[in-house]
Amino acid sequence: MFGITIIILATLCTAHMQLNFPPPFNASNNPHRTTRADPYLQYPYNCCGPHDRWMYPCRGYETLLGDPQGAATATWPAGSTQSWNISGIGNHYGGSCQVGFSTNHGETFRVATSYEGNCPHRNNGNGPDGQNFDFTVPADLPAGVHLFTWTWYNREQELNSNCAAVEITACIAADTPPAPVAFASRPEMFVADDVNGCVTPHTTAELRYPFPGPEVVTGDGAYPLQLPTGNCGGVGVQAYHGETGEDGH
Numbered sequence: 203m204f205g206i207t208i209i210i211l212a213t214l215c216t217a218h219m220q221l222n223f224p225p226p227f228n229a230s231n232n233p234h235r236t237t238r239a240d241p242y243l244q245y246p247y248n249c250c251g252p253h254d255r256w257m258y259p260c261r262g263y264e265t266l267l268g269d270p271q272g273a274a275t276a277t278w279p280a281g282s283t284q285s286w287n288i289s290g291i292g293n294h295y296g297g298s299c300q301v302g303f304s305t306n307h308g309e310t311f312r313v314a315t316s317y318e319g320n321c322p323h324r325n326n327g328n329g330p331d332g333q334n335f336d337f338t339v340p341a342d343l344p345a346g347v348h349l350f351t352w353t354w355y356n357r358e359q360e361l362n363s364n365c366a367a368v369e370i371t372a373c374i375a376a377d378t379p380p381a382p383v384a385f386a387s388r389p390e391m392f393v394a395d396d397v398n399g400c401v402t403p404h405t406t407a408e409l410r411y412p413f414p415g416p417e418v419v420t421g422d423g424a425y426p427l428q429l430p431t432g433n434c435g436g437v438g439v440q441a442y443h444g445e446t447g448e449d450g451h
């Protein structure tokens with residue numbers, strides 16, 4: 203009798219976590235979606251060779267802002283504490299993440315909070331349970347529907363990022379502390395591993411952001427934190443803006 207040999211073919215693309223809340227554009231859990239869901243939101247931007255790279259920041263979905271399919275999937279008062287979460291099929295035992303906003307339709311994204319190490323929470327599985335992260339919505343964000351984005355670098359030098367539309371309401375609580383740094387003066391969200399000449403640490407360290415902004419959540423220290431190498435002076439504008447990945451995997 204012959205045993206059954208199951209050959210598991212490793213895919214070339216291994217990132218595999220995506221923003222779960224707030225539901226990103228074209229995600230299966232986005233209530234405003236009218237098309238087939240995007241099955242690749244878990245994949246890294248630098249996945250699978252030069253012709254399969256996705257466009258930073260939002261895989262092109264930033265153009266859905268203002269469209270019924272791009273309606274807000276969360277409402278957050280400026281200055282409030284909120285949480286976001288991620289889910290997928292592989293947390294890569296951590297990494298470093300940033301969340302932030304664009305108030306100019308994706309032209310620039312500025313950091314709200316940087317999580318240096320242990321993002322995703324390495325010992326908490328593939329979420330969304332156990333993969334909740336708190337942050338403060340910058341108190342001086344203008345009211346309106348803005349782009350929220352999550353970025354993640356794991357120790358395999360993979361970038362993943364998803365964007366969601368979020369409605370920011372005016373900060374009304376009298377005791378809301380002022381923003382530590384004006385939103386317009388916060389650093390832009392960090393971009394690397396996307397053929398822009400900047401590379402994150404590999405295997406033995408988790409990313410320390412060169413410009414983490416005023417709100418930093420430190421990880422668990424399981425890995426040392428290391429700055430990226432290469433030409434990392436710039437930000438989002440340096441990233442790859444080539445063709446979208448589509449279904450070419």
Ligand SMILES: *[C@@H]1O[C@H](CO)[C@@H](O)[C@H](O)[C@H]1NC(C)=O
Pocket residue numbers: 228237238239240241271448449
């Ligand atoms: C969502 O993704 C699917 C699969 O890639 C695609 O067919 C569809 O056009 C996308 N929807 C939007 C609104 O871009």
Ligand SMILES: *[C@@H]1O[C@H](CO)[C@@H](O)[C@H](O)[C@H]1NC(C)=O
Pocket residue numbers: 223284285286287330331332334
């Ligand atoms: C994800 O975050 C949202 C908003 O905080 C929360 O309502 C939801 O319960 C979270 N999901 C899980 C599985 O914790």
